[in-house]
Amino acid sequence: MxxxxxxxxxxxxxxxxxxxxxxxxxxxxxxxxxxxxxxxxxxxxxxxxxxxxxxxxxxxxxxxxxxxxxxxxxxxxxxxxxxxxxxxxxxxxxxxxxxxxxxxxxxxxxxxxxxxxxERPALSPIFPGEKGEFIMLDIGATSDGKAKYLEQYALLGSAYAETRGINNPRVGLLNIGVEETKGDELRKEAYELLQNNKNINFIGNVEARDIFKGYADVIVTDGFSGNVALKVIEGTAGFVMQVLKTNLLSSLKSKILTFLLKKELKGMKKSLDYRETGGSLLIxxxxxxxxxxxxxxxxxxxxxxxxxxxxxxxxxxxxxxxxxxx
Amino acid sequence: MxxxxxxxxxxxxxxxxxxxxxxxxxxxxxxxxxxxxxxxxxxxxxxxxxxxxxxxxxxxxxxxxxxxxxxxxxxxxxxxxxxxxxxxxxxxxxxxxxxxxxxxxxxxxxxxxxxxxxERPALSPIFPGEKGEFIMLDIGATSDGKAKYLEQYALLGSAYAETRGINNPRVGLLNIGVEETKGDELRKEAYELLQNNKNINFIGNVEARDIFKGYADVIVTDGFSGNVALKVIEGTAGFVMQVLKTNLLSSLKSKILTFLLKKELKGMKKSLDYRETGGSLLIxxxxxxxxxxxxxxxxxxxxxxxxxxxxxxxxxxxxxxxxxxx
Known part of the structure; x- marks a missing residue:
């Protein structure tokens, strides 16, 4: 190779x-x-x-x-x-x-x-989740989404997940509610396409707050909101770490205790580090x-x-x- | 009252x-x-x-x-x-x-x-940030965004921030890059409206990973991506806390140290808790x-x-x- x-x-x-x-x-x-x-x-x-x-x-x-x-x-x-x-x-x-x-x-x-x-390749990073990894796509290759692109992302993401050992991957549509009728026009149209495609194991909408919960192996969305999601994950993780640091280093006592927990905190950082996955595949x-x-x-x-x-x-x-x- | x-x-x-x-x-x-x-x-x-x-x-x-x-x-x-x-x-x-x-x-x-x-009222929660609070709107009142709505959100959000003591609030457009040409059609059109409105102190695009950094007091976006952003914040904060917990409670030693850091960890949780702001104003x-x-x-x-x-x-x-x- x-x-x-x-x-x-x-x-x-x-x-x-x-x-x-x-x-x-x-x-x-x-x-x-x-x-x-x-x-x-x-x-x-x-x-x-x-x-x-x-x-x-x-x-x-x-x-x-x-x-x-x-x-x-x-x-x-x-x-x-x-x-x-x-x-x-x-x-x-x-x-x-x-x-x-x-x-x-x-x-x-x-x-x-x-x-x-x-029609449109997708940037498709792999994320750590509570029950193992998941793939989200597109996270920014195409800014203006169309329902048929999302359907193609579902097929691409499923193939990707399968090659990573996931059998019959569950595909979720990133949306602002779980009910079928939720979302904007793009989501409603995509929902129908995904539901009617027999080659996609579509499990319905996944709310953005649940992406880490392991309901879906593949999460499809348009490049704009996918990019927002990706970067909000980065921003929030960074903000939480900063708040953690501020609190843990607030006194001499807490500084010493934090030092003694160095290994555990490093383990945490490693689990959250985007550098662990290394990059996004353009699929x-x-x-x-x-x-x-x-x-x-x-x-x-x-x-x-x-x-x-x-x-x-x-x-x-x-x-x-x-x-x-x- | x-x-x-x-x-x-x-x-x-x-x-x-x-x-x-x-x-x-x-x-x-x-x-x-x-x-x-x-x-x-x-x-x-x-x-x-x-x-x-x-x-x-x-x-x-x-x-x-x-x-x-x-x-x-x-x-x-x-x-x-x-x-x-x-x-x-x-x-x-x-x-x-x-x-x-x-x-x-x-x-x-x-x-x-x-x-x-x-034309469209907006749900506008207040978030904690690295340099104080910021307002993001709309986070879900209207799923299908239009540029003129985003312009109205900017005016509404500015008025809101002013009443909270912020002088001449800086308004940012949530986008997938900082350059003027970035984003989908909606963003490009909104950028122009925001830039040309003399009543808005528009500072340009804000990337989703930077929303907590304090570049803008008011961040405008369409209800769909705003809702995704809000819920990804919730989901990521929850996931990070869970990873933190798993790591901190991984051994007896770390459990004891964590117990001794109870106050600091509570302080952290409080800073991140949505319950502290209580709700979103429909502005x-x-x-x-x-x-x-x-x-x-x-x-x-x-x-x-x-x-x-x-x-x-x-x-x-x-x-x-x-x-x-x-």
Whole structure:
């Protein structure tokens, strides 16, 4: 297996990309990595030549504030476009980037291409929940939702969950109430499509406050509200941690007790850390494309590489195609 | 000041309503309360006659799963409709309920009536933030958003924040990125309206992960994504607390240390507890209408009564009318 990596994407590129890659190939002897980016900067963090890490040099990059489509169309020798081409031209099996999200999406669409039958690919992160993981999609690939996209997300998410070992995944529609009649026009229309599609194990609406409760394995929503949900999760978790800290460090006594609970509090932080899942899969394009957080550290990037490997090994793209043919 | 209370609305009615009212009048000597509901059930929790708590008896109620508009139109002697009439017919100054949200909204619209110039009233809870409180609206009064509604929310929210002591409140648009061009069609259109309205101190987009950071005093959004945001906050806070608990109670040692930190952890819980703010104001109707959580305890209901008093004392309705005339 070969993973093509945009080595220049993250806020701390290429350090986190290189360090993540080194840790990853160390643990996965059957994987090779192609780092695409500035060879001089990359070699600051990598003893070259490396047995299973190749560098494809380019000095062009796509910045985080560039207009995505234009960047993909015009910057043919950027690290992102060149790494994507490694995959589209079959020299690599998966693509991982921590760069410009919009450009990664545009690259997925125009370089990897959509799977036949899928109009809009979806960003689909995996979340920890009270009874195991769940997938939520779309969390921002498409801002303006349509009911038929949500139906496609349900099929994509089901295939994804199945490859992660969940049998007959339960699909819920993110909504503002559990009753069938709840929500805006988009939700009402999507509800009907989901209910009438025999290839979807639709369990009805899931309220946003219940997403962690394990009622559904796959939660579908439009990219706008999905992105709001994702970021509110991040914001709230951060706020709660801050309030916790303020309270725990309010006196000398509590500081000492907190110090003695260091291990337990670290365990908590780990369970909640987005860096543990490493990135979101862009599902619905012809090859695994993982978008890692721009502020990823090397551990988060390592986890994104791990996810790309799992997606390859599980033959997700093939599974999706099978599902769409049914 | 007289507050009309739907005494039969909450999951534990009328106990929490009566207990909340008793605590409230005890602390606020200049306030009278009218409890509308089943006098026999109410008197189980109230020594009658009470100096400043009156009962208006009715045995009809509106259930939490009833069709809201129909219930308001047909159940003329329900506790909710009768309490609302106390306000619309000027025998009371504010209305508080923990009952059916949809019915409370319909009652607000059809019994209290909209303020001239406001097409859609908004549910507008107050949240704790890192640098003080902020108001988010709408969080679910209207599912299908329009840009002009969001503009009206900005005016309503600004007036509300001003009456709470915030000078020239900063208004942010909840969005999936900070740049002007971000978001769906609704957001783009709303951005323009907000930017061009001289009566709004618009600071641009606020990402959902930053709502607690204090960049804006008022955050406007459509009712669907606002409701998702609100409930994701609840769900995430609950999930984080559960993970914290699991970790802190993982061994005997950590259990003992946690016990010694009881006070600090309680302080944390208090800072995050929705019961502290008590309820959401339905802003944009002709009188203060507070919707408390259906699962409120008596402390939460007491806080909802407190909020209704503050809104009255601050002359919010008059302030809104002034603002709309400018």
């Amino acid at each position: 070969i993973i093509a990596v945009d080595a220049m994407g993250s806020d701390h590129a290429p350090q986190v990309e290189v360090e993540g890659a080194l840790k990853f190939v160390e643990e996965n002897k059957n994987v090779e990595i192609v780092l695409v980016g500035d060879s001089k900067k990359i070699s600051e963090y990598l003893n070259f030549p490396h047995e299973r890490i190749k560098i494809i040099h380019t000095s062009e990059t796509i910045g985080s504030d560039e207009e995505p489509l234009k960047a993909i169309k015009t910057k043919k020798t950027s690290s992102m476009v060149m790494a994507l081409k490694e995959v589209s031209e079959k020299r690599a099996d998966a693509f991982v980037t921590a760069g410009n999200t919009g450009a990664a999406l545009a690259g997925g669409l125009f370089i990897l291409g959509r799977i036949k039958g899928i 619905g394009v012809n090859a695994p494309l993982i978008k890692a957080h721009g502020s990823s550290n090397s551990y988060a990037f390592y986890n994104a590489l791990k996810l790309s490997k799992t997606v390859c090994e599980n033959n997700l793209i093939e599974k999706i195609k099978e599902k769409l043919e049914n | 007289i507050i009309a209370v739907d005494a039969m609305g909450s999951d534990h009615a009328p106990q929490v309503e009566v207990e909340g009212a008793l605590k409230f009048v005890e602390e606020n000597k200049n306030v009278e309360i009218v409890l509308v509901g089943d006098s026999k059930k109410i008197s189980e929790y109230l020594n009658f006659p009470h100096e400043r708590i009156k009962i208006i008896h009715t045995s009809e109620t509106i259930g939490s799963d009833e069709e809201p508009l129909k219930a308001i139109k047909t159940k003329k002697t329900s506790s909710m409709v009768m309490a609302l009439k106390e306000v619309s017919e000027k025998r009371a100054d504010a209305f508080v309920t923990a009952g059916n949200t949809g019915a409370a909204l319909a009652g607000g619209l059809f019994i209290l009536g909209r303020i001239k110039g406001i 944009g109707v002709n009188a203060p209408l507070i919707k408390a959580h259906g699962s409120s305890n008596s402390y939460a209901f007491y806080n909802a009564l407190k909020l209704s008093k503050t809104v009255c004392e601050n002359n919010l309705i008059e302030k809104i009318k002034e603002k709309l005339e400018n």
